[in-house]
Amino acid sequence: MYDYDAIVVGAGVAGLGQAALLQQSGKKTLLVDRWPRAGGRLQPYPQKDGYIIENGLHIVEMGKKGYCHEMAARAGAEIEWGSWTTGGEFYMDGRWVPDAELLKQSEGVMQRFVETLTRIAAMQDADFAAWDNRSVSQWLDHEGISGQLRVLWENATMIMTTIPDADEQSAGECLYIAREAMVKCNRVLAAAVPRRGMLGITEPLTRAFTEAGGTLKLGTVADQVVFEGRKVVGVRLRTDDGSPLAGEWRFRRGTLVTAPLVVLALPVWSLKSVLDMDPRRSPLPPWWIKRIRDIEGERTGLFGFMVATRRPLYEKPNFLSALSTPRTGYPFQGYSPTAYTEDVAPKGRYVLITDSVCEPEEVEDKFNLMAKMEAHWEDIKEMFGFEDGEVEFAWPYYTTGCDGLARKPGLTGNFKPDVEAPGVSGLFFCGDTYRGRGIGIESACYSSLLCFERIMG
Ligand SMILES: Cc1cc2nc3c(=O)[nH]c(=O)nc-3n(C[C@H](O)[C@H](O)[C@H](O)COP(=O)(O)OP(=O)(O)OC[C@H]3O[C@@H](n4cnc5c(N)ncnc54)[C@H](O)[C@@H]3O)c2cc1C
Known part of the structure; x- marks a missing residue:
């Protein structure tokens, strides 16, 4: 007798959708995430003053016509959309x-x-x-x-x-x-922003899962997927007590929670934290382990700012880009969330989100990153014509692996790892680094739907 019919590890957008679909199909499902909040790489932070701070530039490919909307609708979660992108503007020779x-x-x-x-x-x-x-x-x-x-x-x-x-x-x-x-x-290119920003995605998905009777455990680390022979039997789970001993010096194995079906809704580079990747011990085939190891470093990097002001720095629901900015020399992306949906800022306040796209090494070197962010800040002041004194706050952010596997030649389409683990039964994957196409969120939801269909046969 198992504790659950299914355990989903990772409450990012792919895992939230997967867990809701499984629970609603009649499987008693446990969803866990190591972080104290659901959303994964979509992390909107609502503030008391009315701003919703996003952890980075987030705009959803194809809005209500895309897989994110479809996945949510199939799980009974309604996403309300703000404006569509009406076009693009490019920064060239000192103007838009x-x-x-x-x-x-x-x-x-x-x-x-x-x-x-x-x-x-x-x-x-x-x-x-x-x-x-x-x-x-x-x-x-x-x-x-x-x-x-x-x-x-x-x-x-x-x-x-x-x-x-x-x-x-x-x-x-x-x-x-x-x-x-x-x-x-x-x-x-078509994109939209949900009302209330990315909260407009993560909240209804979370509700769709919990209101259907699913069990959500946040702040819970999946320590290891456990097999009996070539069959999944559950996951060892633990909660950290917050002491530095827990993270650095103490080895804790967690408690086994059993289920015949485990979905790892986490990126390929996190798999080694839950799967023994030594072919001498693992039931997974050596070719698959080698492939995951070969591609797990294939990421992209970016850094930028969420800038809040009292006057709009850009007013149209457009996507903004440049192949090179004056000081960083990197490509640029940006948009104004308040031009898409006003409810992400208090009345009379405006938000612009910007980033520079770079190689991951540029972000991983802390002092290089600080220098580049200063250059990016000066770039955007020039590009959008504002002064430091006009800024209510500027929220800096950086990341690597923002969109899953870098979409380079030989890493997309059928080259991406499948949603079903080979050689074992009961182990599946979903998220933006697995089979599926499209930009970040779209690709994560596409793969989540593929995974669900494969599980249900
Ligand atoms: C700054 C930034 C900007 C972006 N901009 C865009 C954009 O404009 N448009 C777009 O479409 N996409 C964008 N993306 C990408 C998009 O956010 C991701 O593609 C999408 O959120 C991935 O969802 P996921 O569910 O596949 O993975 P994740 O969101 O990474 O979810 C995985 C979850 O697994 C959890 N986890 C990992 N290991 C464990 C463990 N051992 N135990 C328990 N839990 C664990 C993590 O905590 C995480 O919550 C951006 C991402 C970032 C970071």
């Missing part, structure tokens, strides 16, 4: 240039753009697979795209992948993202 202006700058550019989009909209899944191990630069060369049109595509694919260099971006993934946006939303 709207996408429409860029397309009109030279003759025939718009027509060529539309022709390419028409071809992308007609692409099939097998076509993306054929481009998965080739770069965006190769695709642009193949299409003969140069000049302003190339600049426009390179901005779009940088946003799609958070990878600075088009030589390093997977063409298959970018073409898939563009096809979905074209077919479902009639544009190259």
Whole structure:
């Protein structure tokens, strides 16, 4: 007799959705997360004064037409959306240039753009697979795209992948993202922000799970997945007592909680904290362990600011980008959450979120990061025309692995690890580093739906 029918480890967006779907399908489900809050890499912090602070730039690909919305709807959770992105603006030669202006700058550019989009909209899944191990630069060369049109595509694919260099971006993934946006939303990139920011996703998903009778244990660390032979039988769980001894010097194994089904809704680089990855002891096949080890370092980096002011620094629900900023030299992304939904700030206050996209090593070196953040701050003051004295607060953030596995050639589509563990029964995975496509949240929810369908057969 098992304690639960299913244990889901990780209460990020993928794990929350997975747990809600399993519980609602009649499986008695336990959802655990090591952190005291649900949401994982989506961590909105509501403040007493009315601001909702996001842990970084978060905008959801395809809004109500995407997998995040579909997963939530299937779990009975309603996400209310603010505005759609109406377009893009690019920072070039010291000013913001709207996408429409860029397309009109030279003759025939718009027509060529539309022709390419028409071809992308007609692409099939097998076509993306054929481009998965080739770069965006190769695709642009193949299409003969140069000049302003190339600049426009390179901005779009940088946003799609958070990878600075088009030589390093997977063409298959970018073409898939563009096809979905074209077919479902009639544009190259479509995104929206929920009302109340990312709380508009994490709260209804959490409620959908707990109100269906699921058990949520936060502040609970999964220590090890336990097997009997080649079959999963449960997870060792522990709570930390907050003392430094617990984290650094004391070895604690936790208590076994049993279930015949375990879903690890955590990124591939966290697997070694719960799965014994030594092929001499593990029931998992050596090829799979090697593959996970090979790819777990494949991440991207970014750093930036959430800036609150008394006057809007940018007023349109647009996505803002640049291939290089004046001081950091890195690509830039940004948007104004209050232009999408006013309820993320108190009345009469405005928010802008910015970031610079870089290699993970740039973020992992603390003093390098501090210097780059200072440069980024000076860049955004110049780009958005504001002074230090106008700022209510500026919330700095940085991360590596923001969007899961870096969407480089050979790391997308079928190259991503499957949602079902090979060679053992009862072990599944979901989240943005597993099979599934799309930008961060979309890819996490896509994989969560794939995982649920596989579990249910
Ligand atoms: C700064 C930043 C900006 C981003 N911008 C965007 C954006 O604009 N658009 C977009 O689509 N995506 C964006 N993303 C990516 C998006 O947030 C992620 O793709 C998505 O949240 C991943 O969800 P997940 O459920 O797969 O994983 P996670 O959210 O990482 O969830 C995994 C959970 O597992 C838990 N866990 C790990 N190990 C254990 C353990 N041993 N025991 C218990 N629990 C454990 C973690 O605490 C975590 O809560 C951004 C991410 C960041 C960090």
